[in-house]
Amino acid sequence: MSATRWAVSLFLLWHVTATAVGSIPSADRLEERKVVGPIRHPNDDPIAAVMTPRLDALAIDFWHVASGISDAAGSLPAYARLYLRSLGLGQQWTMFGSPPTRDEYMRLRYFIGSASDHRPAWAATELIYPASREDQIRLGKAYWDKHRDKAIYNANTAFRQRLQARMKVESQAESTELPDDFAPIVRYFARQFQRDRLGVDERLLRTEFWYGGVPNLPRGTPVNIGVRDARLAALQKYYDGPIEDRLDPPPYGPLQAVEREADITWSLQYFEDN
Amino acid sequence: MAKPARIDRFLQLWERFWFEEIPLDVYALLRIAFGAVGLISLFGLMPVSNFWLPDSLIPLPDGGLGVQAFLFRNGFGEVAGVALFVFILTCFTCMLVGFRSQWAVVGAFLGTLALSFWNSLPLAGGNEVLSVLMFYLIWADCSGAPSLDAWLAGRRANRSRAATRTDSIWPLRLIRFQVAYIYLNTGLWKLLGDAWRDGSTIHYVLGLNGFQRFPIDIPAAYQWALTLGTYVTLAWEIGFAILILLPWTRALVIATGIALHLGLWFTLELGPFSPIMLASYIAFANPVRVPEFIARLHLRSTRPDDAKRDPQRESPANVVDPSTV
Numbered sequence: 001m002s003a004t005r006w007a008v009s010l011f012l013l014w015h016v017t018a019t020a021v022g023s024i025p026s027a028d029r030l031e032e033r034k035v036v037g038p039i040r041h042p043n044d045d046p047i048a049a050v051m052t053p054r055l056d057a058l059a060i061d062f063w064h065v066a067s068g069i070s071d072a073a074g075s076l077p078a079y080a081r082l083y084l085r086s087l088g089l090g091q092q093w094t095m096f097g098s099p100p101t102r103d104e105y106m107r108l109r110y111f112i113g114s115a116s117d118h119r120p121a122w123a124a125t126e127l128i129y130p131a132s133r134e135d136q137i138r139l140g141k142a143y144w145d146k147h148r149d150k151a152i153y154n155a156n157t158a159f160r161q162r163l164q165a166r167m168k169v170e171s172q173a174e175s176t177e178l179p180d181d182f183a184p185i186v187r188y189f190a191r192q193f194q195r196d197r198l199g200v201d202e203r204l205l206r207t208e209f210w211y212g213g214v215p216n217l218p219r220g221t222p223v224n225i226g227v228r229d230a231r232l233a234a235l236q237k238y239y240d241g242p243i244e245d246r247l248d249p250p251p252y253g254p255l256q257a258v259e260r261e262a263d264i265t266w267s268l269q270y271f272e273d274n
Numbered sequence: 275m276a277k278p279a280r281i282d283r284f285l286q287l288w289e290r291f292w293f294e295e296i297p298l299d300v301y302a303l304l305r306i307a308f309g310a311v312g313l314i315s316l317f318g319l320m321p322v323s324n325f326w327l328p329d330s331l332i333p334l335p336d337g338g339l340g341v342q343a344f345l346f347r348n349g350f351g352e353v354a355g356v357a358l359f360v361f362i363l364t365c366f367t368c369m370l371v372g373f374r375s376q377w378a379v380v381g382a383f384l385g386t387l388a389l390s391f392w393n394s395l396p397l398a399g400g401n402e403v404l405s406v407l408m409f410y411l412i413w414a415d416c417s418g419a420p421s422l423d424a425w426l427a428g429r430r431a432n433r434s435r436a437a438t439r440t441d442s443i444w445p446l447r448l449i450r451f452q453v454a455y456i457y458l459n460t461g462l463w464k465l466l467g468d469a470w471r472d473g474s475t476i477h478y479v480l481g482l483n484g485f486q487r488f489p490i491d492i493p494a495a496y497q498w499a500l501t502l503g504t505y506v507t508l509a510w511e512i513g514f515a516i517l518i519l520l521p522w523t524r525a526l527v528i529a530t531g532i533a534l535h536l537g538l539w540f541t542l543e544l545g546p547f548s549p550i551m552l553a554s555y556i557a558f559a560n561p562v563r564v565p566e567f568i569a570r571l572h573l574r575s576t577r578p579d580d581a582k583r584d585p586q587r588e589s590p591a592n593v594v595d596p597s598t599v
Contacts, residue, residue, distance in 0.1 A: 001289055012292060012444060016451065023459050033466040040472060047501045048473040055471035055508075062465060088387040089406050093456045095399040095547075097463035099475055103483040130484045138487045138543050146545045147318045149484055151331040151395035180334055184395075188331050219477045219501070223491050 022080035022091070024073045030066060033098070035059040044220040105129060105212035105235075105264055106152060108186060110193050110242070111205045111249065120205055123249035124197065127238035128152060128189055135232050155185045156211065159270065178255075182209055182270045190272075193242065208253060209270040214263050230262040292447060295440035296561040298418025299568055302372065304449070305379060305416040307553035308408055309369030312382055315401060315546040316362055325396050326355035332393045342392060358392055361385050372421020379416055383408040400547035403456065407449055407554055414445035420568065449557040454515040461511030470508050473501035485542045507534060518558065528558055 001009070039056040042048045070077070084090055106129035111120035129152045131145035132138045138145075162179035190207045198204065214231070217223065237243055253259075257268040319325045325332060328351035335343035345354045362385035368378035386405045390397060417423040418439065464470040469478055477500045480486055492500060510530050517527040532552065539548035559567070 001285065005289065005293055008444065009288065019455060035466055042472050045473060045497060045501045047498055051505055052472045059465050059471055087409065089409060091406065093459040094463045095460055096479065097460065098467045099469055099479050100482060101469065101478045134483045135489050142543045143318055146543045147396040148331065150398055150545065154395050184331060184333055191329060216478055216481050219474045219497055220494060
């Protein structure tokens, strides 16, 4: 072999090995996905009834093997991942590894006052996630909406992860004590709202971020048409833009405050005072 | 002292596996496909005011080397954001048409890498896949036809030389390895997911309000199909790395992959993920047969006679035996 081929061979050997070693998960990541018994025996689906116990048993064995490899590999995978990240190849191929099982919604509530008064005169609430209506087929524009959704989704995921890692948030906490991962989302929409909706003598006093979730029905559970229609009716109000409340604006909510709309449970996660 | 025969044999096999010469066409097709899906991906990040400027949906500039924070602080954020967008757009366009192909691929890789630092918020797994695969394409000669480079070379009367150009197979092998690795890795993580093992994943995913394309409920009578689909997906992802190696299962595993990604595309809005994965399947085409395929499509404007020729006979002597790739 020529000298060039020897050099390329060394790179190939190194790179393929590093990729393989780098895929060995850390103990922390494995712990997050620990498969614990007992082995399940679902009876809601004939195929699942056959497959689930076998796959549960296989996954328990596989988890122990992976755990053993992770322990034996020590800090090698971390060094391999460092090399891969330095090339921009930091790889986390876990797409839909643990898919969400709930519908998610996110909304912002703006409080507006006059230029000279810091008491809110009116409020408006805007649904920002998902961007596309969910009562219509999503084509064309939905592709662009998906990128906006992804940005909001990722910001929310980062916000929650950092929040969990921190000490428990007290309900009277100031916004500066919260992780700032959601700040760019809040500020982006707040700027748009200010530009499109506020008069010259008005100013934005506060923006609140509310997260809403609804657990999806397990397989085989019949859909309750009444509940579904009530949720669509609630969402319908948001589809024409921010819902203004000029007569009786809601008060500032404490963190973790809860509101309900149809079967959506909203919870206040973050706020910014202007 | 002579090397032991076994080492010689191993080195021969190693050299043959990684360094066989193949026609450039498969690299050209990959360049075009990645250029096209790169543009599709980039169009999703438009308008520029949504994801590229300091006041857009972009993380607060902290951490890293502080370059972004410096640019934002000194009022260069907008210029830098627009410049990065134009740079990536130019690189992907050049990849698509094959103009300055090598530089275009390098630029597109560096551009997508820069984008992941500039604004990772709207990026998904598909963007990572594209970036990683382009890293391997950097090492291949992507200037083969159909490309503007080849057309210009033809005008400079280099046609006979262009017709026999080849390159090593190792970048193609790495792309194949990477795709198989992605499926194996994600498949094994899925095995640790409760919903994959009880067969309910597709039931849940099709119902997610942030992903579903059609606002419909799957009738209870067809739930078994979703359960079966979940298990087939899991088995296919874990088995891909092995099944792709076997000649008698290769076509089936690729056909299943195409069906799966088209199915995902049809039923879920996942951004550019499906087109990117489908583009990567070009790497599994037999590189010796690709010139024949391109000739059949009449894509070679610079080599109109090639369609009549037998590509096997045309290939240089050191091109790999089709049965081994």
